[in-house]
Amino acid sequence: VKLKVLFFGPARILTHESEIEVELSGEATVQDAVDLILNRYSKLKEISNSLRYALDEEYAEGAMQIHDGQTLAVIPPVQGG
Amino acid sequence: MKNSEFRITTDSLEKPAAHLPIEGYGALVEFLGVVRGEEEGKVISALRYEAYGEMAAKVGQKLVEEVASKHDILAMEVIHRIGEIKNGETSLRICVYSKHRKAAFAACTDFIDRLKQDVPIWKHPISKSS
Numbered sequence: 001v002k003l004k005v006l007f008f009g010p011a012r013i014l015t016h017e018s019e020i021e022v023e024l025s026g027e028a029t030v031q032d033a034v035d036l037i038l039n040r041y042s043k044l045k046e047i048s049n050s051l052r053y054a055l056d057e058e059y060a061e062g063a064m065q066i067h068d069g070q071t072l073a074v075i076p077p078v079q080g081g
Numbered sequence: 082m083k084n085s086e087f088r089i090t091t092d093s094l095e096k097p098a099a100h101l102p103i104e105g106y107g108a109l110v111e112f113l114g115v116v117r118g119e120e121e122g123k124v125i126s127a128l129r130y131e132a133y134g135e136m137a138a139k140v141g142q143k144l145v146e147e148v149a150s151k152h153d154i155l156a157m158e159v160i161h162r163i164g165e166i167k168n169g170e171t172s173l174r175i176c177v178y179s180k181h182r183k184a185a186f187a188a189c190t191d192f193i194d195r196l197k198q199d200v201p202i203w204k205h206p207i208s209k210s211s
Contacts, residue, residue: 008133010203054133054136058136075201078197078198078201080137080202081193081196
């Protein structure tokens with residue numbers, strides 16, 4: 001399963017990335033992708049407790065299954081206003 | 082609700098808002114969020130806002146519609162500016178039209194609270210020296 005991953009706000013600053021692609025084998029969930037991302041970018045673990053995730057522009061739970069070609073966004077606490 | 086809109090712009094929000102052609106309203110609450118020159122105790126010269134544009138537009142529109150429906154609002158228009166916004170300039174404008182003032186104030190407050198929880202927008206302080 002190939003997944004596009006987007007980083008925003010503090011997550012982009014900590015990873016020095018705005019967009020990457022990751023590949024997971026077999027049936028994978030949002031949590032599997034998150035684990036992979038956190039392992040690859042250890043600095044992101046500093047804020048991992050506050051992170052939310054969106055799959056194809058909708059907030060997603062860890063147990064949700066991911067499909068080839070989807071986009072996962074790493075969403076730190078938002079700060080609009 | 083037809084007359085509810087959320088949008089994101091890089092354009093200035095300094096011009097006064099043109100009122101929507103709404104009939105029957107007795108209250109119009111307009112809220113401006115303004116860059117105040119200080120962020121977490123530090124003096125700044127501006128804020129740079131970034132958004133996950135497509136998702137922010139979707140989530141913001143859904144929120145406007147939910148809040149307008151909940152408070153029986155006639156029309157509601159929300160514009161969030163992104164990019165670099167200098168001290169004293171407007172980052173957010175909300176206009177709420179309703180029959181009575183209580184509903185308009187409540188909808189405005191409700192919307193801002195939820196925007197600050199769910200709409201994917203972030204701000205980065207720009208210090209005086211940078």
